[in-house]
Amino acid sequence: MRILLALLFALLALAQPATAQDLLPPAPYAYKQLEDPALEAKAQRLMETLRCLKCQSQAISDSDAPMAGDMRHQVRTRIAAGEDPEAIRAWLVERYGDYVSYAPQNKPIMWPLFAAPLVILLLAALLLRGRFRRAGIKGDGQ
Known part of the structure; x- marks a missing residue:
């Protein structure tokens, strides 16, 4: 107690x-x-x-x-x-x-916040480019 x-x-x-x-x-x-x-x-x-x-x-x-x-x-x-x-x-x-x-x-630690959208857009553009290329190759052969 x-x-x-x-x-x-x-x-x-x-x-x-x-x-x-x-x-x-x-x-x-x-x-x-x-x-x-x-x-x-x-x-x-x-x-x-x-x-x-x-x-x-x-x-x-x-x-x-x-x-x-x-x-x-x-x-x-x-x-x-x-x-x-x-x-x-x-x-x-x-x-x-x-x-x-x-x-x-603005501090150096914050640069990834500004760079991340650009990196995502670049990756999306590369993926779309690859997909359109493959679609173009398939489309030419048919």
Whole structure:
């Protein structure tokens, strides 16, 4: 019985950090816009191109998730400090991975994604060429 209680206590202790994010109050700029309309417009343009990691591919500008609010706060704070939007995007990509950005970056690892359709088209053309050749030889002899 003691082992079961100890196991239950351990599971509850591990589950607490997972819910801690939702219990904190929102960051100051999560729902409050910047006072300068030009800076807010710049922040909005950037936030529309960043993906909420908790939602189903929703932009952080539209998401009500606490994590999206924290990301909006970071974007607005950094824009207000004069940081370049692309530098902010790079920081978020470094922190959360490529998935956070709707604008994928060209990296050498991605070349197979662009080469694969060309290789498939080339193979299809070669197969069709061979099939038409064989059909042409059969057609000439009859």
